[in-house]
Amino acid sequence: MRIGLFATCLGDTLFPEAVKSTAVLLARLGHDVVFPPGQTCCGQMHVNTGYQREPVPLVRNFAEQFGDASIEAVVMPSGSCAGSVRHQHEIVAERYGDAALRAGVATVKAKTYELSELLVDVLGVTDVGAYFPHRVTYHPTCHSLRMLRVGDKPLRLLRAVAGIDLVELPEADACCGFGGTFAVKNAETSTAMLQDKMRNVTATEAQVCTAGDSSCLMHIGGGLSRIRSGTRTLHLAQILGSTRTAPYALTEAAR
């Protein structure tokens, strides 16, 4: 399958390892990964903060970059960006776009997937041949869980990983408190939510807390780093991309 990879602005700039793992994983599964070079950002931060006029060029750019009919599916290692493309681009296009933009948005919306959705629903694979011999706990991010309804797809992928010791996260469904600009505008409340999430993560005694969104991991990982917890965060794609021949070196990368 010819798959368009959307790196997301956060992944491209700050968390390239998660995107690398996504690209390598899909290529290893026999798919043709294309990276439209003009891609930038989905505009989620704008819409969620209350701005719908401003991200029109971003929505247009996304539709142009991935509109090509030769791209059969668009994937991104982020539930919240996939949620933005699927649910928010339409709102922006309906309100401030023209007919061409609305048509372009509808085209890309129909073929956009978050990583676990693409693997399980579209490519029909749960065992990606990964090897990750570490104790791991999984945080289901809110937008994956409630906007995309990915359900247990990420967990099914993780359970199939060789060597993994997967432990359940208490109160897993609770929001970590990131919420984009919420963490800045309501920093104290966000911190209170983060503290409870960290307490639950450390209670699992996992070496790694994983999730499908770099933004939530940036928040949880930033907190865990501050309290020197010893648990580190790693994107789901990095665990799925770790193999026996090229295992992810946890100790070297640990902060």
Next chain:
Amino acid sequence: MSTFLGMPAAPPRSPYGTGNLRGERSFPQAAHDGLRNGQLRGNLGRATRTIRAKRIAVTGELPDWEALRDAGAAIKTDTMNRLPELLEELERKVTERGGTVHWARDGVEANEIVTRLVKATGSGDVIKVKSMATQEIGLNEHLEAAGITPYETDLAELIVQLAHDKPSHILVPAIHRNRDEIRRIFLDGIPGVDPDLDNVPAHLAAAARAYLREKFMTTKVAVSGANFGVAETGTLAVVESEGNGRMCLTLPDTLITVMGIEKVLPRYQDLEVFLQLLPRSSTGERMNPYTSMWTGVTPGDGPQDFHLVLLDNGRTAALADEIGRAALNCIRCSACLNVCPVYERTGGHAYGSTYPGPIGAVLTPQLAGMHAAEDDPNSSLPYASSLCGACFDACPVKIDIPSMLVELRHQDTEQAGTSAEKLAMRAAATVMGKPKLYRAAQRAASLSRSVGVGGRDRTISRLPAPFDGWSDSRDTAAPPRQSFRSWLASAEGAATMRAAAEEGARRTTDDQDDEQEEQ
């Protein structure tokens, strides 16, 4: 002869509501107190966790729960679409059955109507059964100013009233109080209470009961709220847990019910849906202990003088707005409060309004407006959410609160004019809308590593305003030296992708071979 066509102007808009629909401080400022109060956070956390588990258990046991939610949403949507005709039908039926209907445009009018009705009875006291509408308009304060003493009879409301406090929750107004605090409040507030009163819940309840019984037996006027008003029959309904409400509704000579106009339901049969949805969503019970219904007056039985005050107070303004109309579907079950991670940690007072939590953050600005330019505390409410979506999943009538919050934020930024934030958002959109500019900015971020940002451990521990709240509790990883796209374009990236593709090709060939062998 000439025809005057008039000047184009904005169409007339219904006025916003008045009363307890606006706090004095913005949400982040008001939330600060709750967040710093360990006792409050403990009380709230315990209470919401318990009620969440109960709700999941009792909604999970109904095979048609999702169908019930759909039915509830459909009935409420239909109600809002023809609210005027349903209200007129309700008025007709109540009048036919011997009641009197009053229409109040806002809180001021409603307070005047109720005060006038109470004064006409000659009574200096009223007993009250829990009512959000009268909290909203500040009826108790108004009655007191007119020399009439209101007695709250719902136990939690009584605690709040005796403590000169405000409710913190729609359904459990004293959720933020524990039994030690309640003991202290009773010792200070109930005349003649046993000075040796301890903190055992049964003893606290007994003290309240002794106090309230005397009020029930001696007070001739009651003020109630209503959970539902049925247009078809003119029937009003109140659901409660303690039976104190039923005392108010049956013992006095005069009953005055204050009901928000959105509480009307078209048909008696619609109660079937809501009497299943409401208790399961709110208290996690299959059925609430007391459901009281009354239709006008019945000679020789119950209050002989019944008044229904229909309260607008910003509801027509909300009805004219797409989001506001959907927000009016709310049946005040408080399920959204109990699942909201923000409410759980800040408590209801942070929202400033009678309506706290996720639905309050939507409803309050709809009822009372949010004047962004005037630094209105209400304009901070749509941002008091991480948009986690738990409220939407819990809502028995499927109100899409997260989408409505995003829409209200949009209204707020449009209203606010040019701000520093808007300029930053515009600048970010300009950079990210042009791939060339975007790559330049990205290179600058990667370069920051080379000039020492993040130090040796690759983390940044302090950021400047407005990001200092973030860096107070979180480290930030410094940008890596290489972005994904520059890795992909590098020799290393190309080689890695080529190797992966070769492995993929081998795997695909192997799979095909396997399939052929199987065939």
